[in-house]
Amino acid sequence: MxxxxxxxxxxxxxxxxxxxxxxxxxxxEHKGMLHAAILRSPTPAGKIVRLNADKARQMPGVKAIVTAADAPDVRAGWALFDTPMFARDEVLFEGEPIAAVAATTLAQSRAAVAAIELEIQEIPPVGDIDMALAEGARLIHPKLAQYGSVPGIVFNREGNVACKYAHEEPGVDDAFARADRxxxxxxxxxxxxxxxxxxxxxxxxxxxxxxTVQSGHQYVFNLRDRLAQFLQIKPSDVRxxxxxxxGGFGGKLDFGPEPYAAVLAKATGKPVKLIFSREEDLIAATVREGARVRIRSALDKDGNIIGREFFTDHDNGAYSGELILMAGLALMFCRGVYRTGPIRTQFRLIYTNTSPTGAYRGVSGVPMISAIECHMDHIARELGVDPRAYRLAHTLNNNEKLPNGQMLHDAAILREAYAEIEKIAPWEEMKRTKKPLEGVAIGSTVWLTNPLPASATVKLNEDGSAHVLSGTCxxxxxxxxxxxxxxVAETLGLDPANVHIVQPDTDVAAYDGGSQGSRTTRAVGRAAEHAAMDVRQKILDAAAPLMQTEAARLTLSGGKIHDIEDPGKAIGLTDILMMGAFASGPIVGTGKHAEQPIPFDPGCAVGLAFPTLPTPTYHVHMAKVAVCPMTGNVEVKRYIxxxxxxxxxxxxxxxxxxxxxxxxxxxxxxHEGLRVRDGxxxxxxxxxxxxxxxxxxxxxxxxILEHPADEGPFGAKGTAEPPIVLAPAVIHNAIYDAIGVPLNSIPLTPERILEALERRKSA
Amino acid sequence: MKINLKVNGILEEVEIEASTVLLDVLRDKLHLTGAKEGCREGECGACTVLIDGQPVDSCLYSAAAAANTEIETVEGISANGLSAIQKAMVEEGGIQCGFCTPGIVMTLTALLRQNADPTPKDVAAALNGNICRCTGYSRIVSATLKAAKNAMAQKAGDAHA
Incomplete structure (x- = not known):
């Protein structure tokens, strides 16, 4: 039990x-620690015509100033190697690092940054994806084709498109030709x-x-590898x-201040601390990308979706991070969790002269799934049918396929989720009790658990407690x-207070995929479970001779080893460790986890980093909102x-x-939106x-719905990412329901809502 | 200039510039790193400490102006083990990454001293100066109500005894 x-x-x-x-x-704090600051480009695009730090170097407290001239002339990257450490001859986004200073105090390093002479000949920025895709657009990376990339993944790149992926099932044009609407x-x-x-x-x-790098970071092995690329050294020379x-939410998966502090640490021989100011953090953060999704559905006279086009364009910013690995999501999510007929899908990741984008909880899937769910409400409204009933009529059942050919064995969990919500918030009642300018909406999706491999080591201490070492925080x-x-506590029969987590350390832990994509509980948990089972067996093996019996007769609970066939007979864990460890040696267990490959149709997923949706989980959200006609503010009155x-x-x-x-x-x-103007x-x-x-x-x-998975510790799957994935669309659709005019953008700021209410008046 | 600051009941003499903010004195000179710097613009509240019982953003508060006041930090209220609100925050799951937590604990400590029986709305309003990006706040609110309930039960028990 x-x-x-x-x-x-x-x-x-x-x-x-x-x-x-x-x-x-x-x-x-370290003895002799210096404080660093970065000189960043004040402009989104331009040529560096003058960079002179001579005067700044003479300022009080300044120990080193480094620029591109002090770093290896290489481009690095998670998947596509397009990113220089410092801008060398040109700047591609506002905030791009140009120089870094280390000084005795932070005030001194900031003063020196301000004293560096910098002249940039500005170029009109390619400020958004429309400008980047326009005919004759200036190329942000003229040498794009020559950049290196990780082996095994194909990036179709051309012009200002860092990555393009397209797939088409047979019969799309025919479906549109015979569509009723x-x-x-x-x-x-x-x-x-x-x-x-x-x-x-x-x-x-x-x-x-x-x-030696100390950082609050989600993925220490990725950071180690990025530093090795930038510094042109072996990964094992970075700890x-x-x-x-x-907090991170995807924003601390790649490099941040680390390469700059590393170059300064070597140049000065001192520990260097570099902490971003909030404005700097915001400007340089790899935020959730802006995106535009075009979606077109062909319907027959009964309202069935018989064909679809799904074109999704994502703003990469000036350099590539993780998003370039996300092309496959367009294939996985273009249908949502509904039957659609054949699909033509296209994903493009587009360079602009803006701050590079990256992973944020629900990486790249949020705009795709939001578009699907908003479009489903639009279809239901056009057909004059109830959006919940329309969804349920077309929701996938068990053993139906995603467009990549992957079978969803348990999609009927979606119907269970609708039914559970219905018990506490009956849909018809929710609709009936709406006041004017109140709206309700419901939506559903599938989401994945990141499949990167995991490792863990469990070390049993001489006092009967345990430490868990892994590469994840x-x-x-x-x-x-x-x-x-x-x-680990459950597996070893320990009080959770006696199980201690060790912070990740690339010198100590084996490789691990980091804290991302809802994977930690499942993947690191599974590795830790295996490691704890290893420890458990070693404890029983060490106890057996002391208890003059066989290990197979022994079990472990409450910090004691019990003889199953002689319940009165037990010895404490610490007794084993005091006596037995001299004979058996110290007790340490190791474990690992790797996801099994999922069968799919390889023809449609050539070169994709993630061709399948590992460990699917199922989700239904419902919201009730009230729109204020005076202010355009929205109150979320209920969320399930x-x-x-x-x-x-x-x-x-x-x-x-x-x-x-x-x-x-x-x-x-x-309300959360970083608006971009002129880059x-x-x-x-x-x-x-x-x-x-x-x-x-x-x-x-x-x-919480439980359907324990065969793999995964005690049946666990990923949980942390999906709650954000449906919320934007469900809130959008509830507002659509409240005011009855299409909105088609996120965030729905008060300005946009007031503008929509004006449209409603004039309609 | 030299000033005297009374921090958690202990008088400290520190050398500051006229422009030095209280947060820098606490973190860099007194090594009290419980107060965090999240924005340095008075928005996030991670640097919240109490001055004469009132929560303030120590990232904006002049250190010189804090002379002759009673300054309380998270280290001070933790000196005798976990307080009622700290205990409730742990038990209720009002903590995730923990970076906002010391500031929130200070804000709620002040609230509970002034209002022994707050409503959920009172708690949410008190937290207007503190951002938590992880939890979505509801477990912080329930922790506050639990701490208040426990403190009232404790008081009733003491009065009965």
Whole structure:
């Protein structure tokens, strides 16, 4: 009987965090530590005609100033190697690093940055995807074809398109030719800032020919590899030690301040701390990309979708990060979770002279799924049918296929999710009790769990407690502090208070895919479960001779080893470790996890990094909103989530992810947007970029559905990403329901809502 | 210039510039790193400390102006183990990444001293100066209500005894 799994055990790192004792990157001090600052391009596009740091070098406290001349002349990248460390001859976005300074104090390094002489001959920026795609557009990367890339993945690149992927099933044109009606929409999505409370920062030391990097980071092995690329050294010459991380949401998966601090650490021989200011963090953050999705559905006379076109264009910014790996999502999500007939789909990732974009919770899938769900409501409205009933009539059942040929074996969980929501919020009643300018909406989707491999080591201590070593941090979700702690405690029969998580360290842990894509509980949890089972067997083997019996007769619980056939006979774990360890050696176990390949149709997915949707989970969200006609503000009056999680290892942790993810989704739906004008962000502070406050967010009603997966620790699947994925579309559709005119963009700011209400008046 | 600051009941003499903000004194000179710098523009509240019992953004608050006041930081209220609100935050799951947590604990400490029985709306309004990006706030609100309830039960128990 599980004693920990399924219980809401509080997080192991709670007391440290609530007392302020937890150490984040900015809290680190080393003897002789210098403080660094970066000179960034003040303009989105131009040629560097003069760069002179001679005067700045003479300023008090300045120990080093480095530029492109001090770094290897290489381009690096997660997948496509297009990014220089410092701008060399030209700048491609506002905020691109040009020089970095290390000085005794931060004030001194900032003063020196201001004193560097920089002259840029400005060029009109290619400021958005329309300009980038226009005929005769200036090429942002004229040498695009020559850039290196990771092996095994194909990037079709041309002009200002960093990556294009297209696929077509037979019969699309025929479907449109015989359609009873065709419904078409274009949706525009703004950029969303991750808005983690801890700005990016690092402390780097260079000793004995190696770099030691301390950063609150989601993916320490990716950071190690990026530093090795930029510095042209072996990955093993970089040691990344993960610190406690003050939020990330995808924004701390790639490099940030680390390469600059590394070059300065080597140049000065001193530890160098580089913490981004909030404005700098916002401008240089790899935010959720702006996107435009064009979707066109052919309907027969009964309202069935008999064909579709799905064209999705995403703004890469000036350089590539993770998004270039996301092309396959267009294939996976172009149908949503509904039957559609044949599809023509195209994904393009487009360079612009803007700050590079990247992963944010629900990476690239958010605009795609939002477009599908908004379009479904539009279709239902055109047909004059109920949007919930329309969805249910066309929702996939078990063993239906995604467009990549992958079978969804358990898609009927979607119907269970609709039914569970119906129990607490009957749809007809929700519609009937609406007041004027109130709206309701419901939507559904499938989402994935990131499939990167995992490793873990469990070390049994001489006092009977255990340490868990892995390459992943707890990003705040509780996936380590609750999930992995619970898995190891359960497997070893330990009190969760006696299971300790070690911060990730690339010198210590084996490779791991990092805290991303909802993978930690499932992948690291599975690796930790295997490691704990290894430890468990070693304990029983060591106990057997001491108890004068066979290991097969022994079991482990409550910190004791019991003889199954002689329940009175037991010895303590510490007894084994005191006596047995001398004979058996110290007890350490290791484990790993790799996802099994999923069968799919290889013909349609050539060269894709992610050709399939690993470990699908199923989701239905419902919202009720009220629109204020005077201000254009929207109040979310009720929000309900039914989410399938495999097995809920810690219900408190999961409901925390649902509440927090929906809050970010509501923020994106209603007011979070970085507007770009002439290549520059208009919002440049937390005052201008408004994050949701406590008064903005209702208590989300969460229904957790359990369908334990064969793989995954105790049946767990990923949970943290999906709550954000549906929220923008469901809020959008509830507003559409409230005011009855199409909106077709996110975020739906008060200005846009007032404009739509004006349209309604004149209609 | 030299000033005296009373931090968590202890008098400290520190050398500052006229423009130095309280957060920098706490973190860099007194090594009290519980207060965090999240924005340095008074928006996020991660740097919240109490001055004479009132929550302030220490990133904007002049250190010189804090002389002759009672300054309380998260380290001070943690000196005798977890307080009622800290305990409730841990138990209720009001914490995720933890970076906003010390500031939120300080804001809620002030709230509960002034209002022993707050409504959820009171708590949400008190948190207008604190951003939490992870939790969506609802577990922070429930933790506050739980801490208030526990404190009232404790008081009733003490009065009964």
């Amino acid at each position: 599980p004693e920990v799994i399924g219980r809401s055990v509080p997080r192991a790192d709670g007391p440290g965090k609530v007392t302020g004792q937890t150490l984040y990157t900015a809290d680190i 065709i419904i078409e929409d274009t949706y525009d999505f703004g950029r969303q800032y991750q808005g983690y409370l801890e700005p990016k920062g690092t402390v780097v030391q260079y000793r004995d020919g190696r770099y 990344v030690q993960g610190m406690a991380i003050g 707890d990003i705040g979700t509780g996936a380590m502090a609750q999930g992995v702690v619970g898995i 989530v039914a989410q399938e999680v495999g097995k809920a290892l810690n219900p408190q942790g999961i409901s925390g992810q649902i509440q927090g993810g929906v809050a970010q989704g509501i923020g994106y739906a209603l 520059r962000y208009m919002e440049r502070s937390l005052e201008a970029y408004r994050l949701p406050l406590a008064v903005d967010i209702p208590e989300v009603e969460a229904i």
